[in-house]
Amino acid sequence: MLTAISFPVRLNSLYSIRIPFTWQSALTYPILPPSAVIGMLANALQRYKNNNRPLEYLNRVEDALVWAGSSLVSPVVLKSYTLSAVVKWKDVIGGKFTNALSRQFAFTRGLKILAIFKNSSILDDIIAGLQSSPLTCGDSESPATVDGEIVKSNCIDITERVKDQEITTHFPVPFDKDTKITDGDGALYLMHERCRKTNDQFPLRSYLVPLKKEGQIIEPSFLKLKVQNEKVYEVHKLGYVVAHPLALPEPKPKRRKKANREG
Secondary structure (H helix, E strand, O other): OOEEEEEEEEEOOOOOOOOOOOEEEOEEOOOOOOHHHHHHHHHHHHHHHHOOOHHHHHHHHHHHHEEEEEOOOEEEEEEEEEEEEEEEOOOOOOOOOOEEEEEEEEEEEEEEEEEEEEHHHHHHHHHHHHHHOEOOOOOOOOEEHHHHHHHEEEEEEOOOOOOOOOEEEEEOOOOOOOOOEEEEEEEEEEEEEOOEEEEOOOOEEEEEEEEEEEEEEEEEEEEEOOOOOOOEEOOOEEEEEEEOOOOOOOOOOOOOOOOOOOO
């Protein structure tokens, strides 16, 4: 039996979870991608236990994890600002010490966090860590607070049962050319599914995030899809979660260089 934990978080300020490859003009996700949720859980566990290296706690979380994600529970505003970044601390008089960078920030009242585990042995420690540790969304400049009860729920794999049927979800859906979205609104983002590499691979995956843009305001939405090759989980009282069915690609074997021989 799989076990899920879910909890609401309140964002205590503007937050910026940088989308990869957007540096000089850094853009932000409106929600926490899977990797940011995993980082939040691992960081809370490490702060609570505090008897091992941080990466050891990340390994524990990822080894036990099946799926992680988040969803909007209130409207969000995105806006870009020009920041002055210090690039060096020592220079000659008249030298340039700062550089102007554009960075996008988001603000919303709250998000729903959900994580599904195949091994529940660390869940009590994770929950204790979430309740007692300072939390951040993506980086140390984006503080957040658990804003309600952390709920444990039963979760089952219903992939075969809903094959060729329509389901509705409020969480991001992995998206490719075969995904059959039949209703709802969404925006496409590339996201990391994990924090650590697998088989020396660290790919970005396409996810369709349920949201609807109304001018400068982004509203929570839903996605209805006809299940094809996706893996689907049902979380008690929270509904359906859609996961990518494919494992990370195997690395190509490295070719050995032939040694030069004399004579």
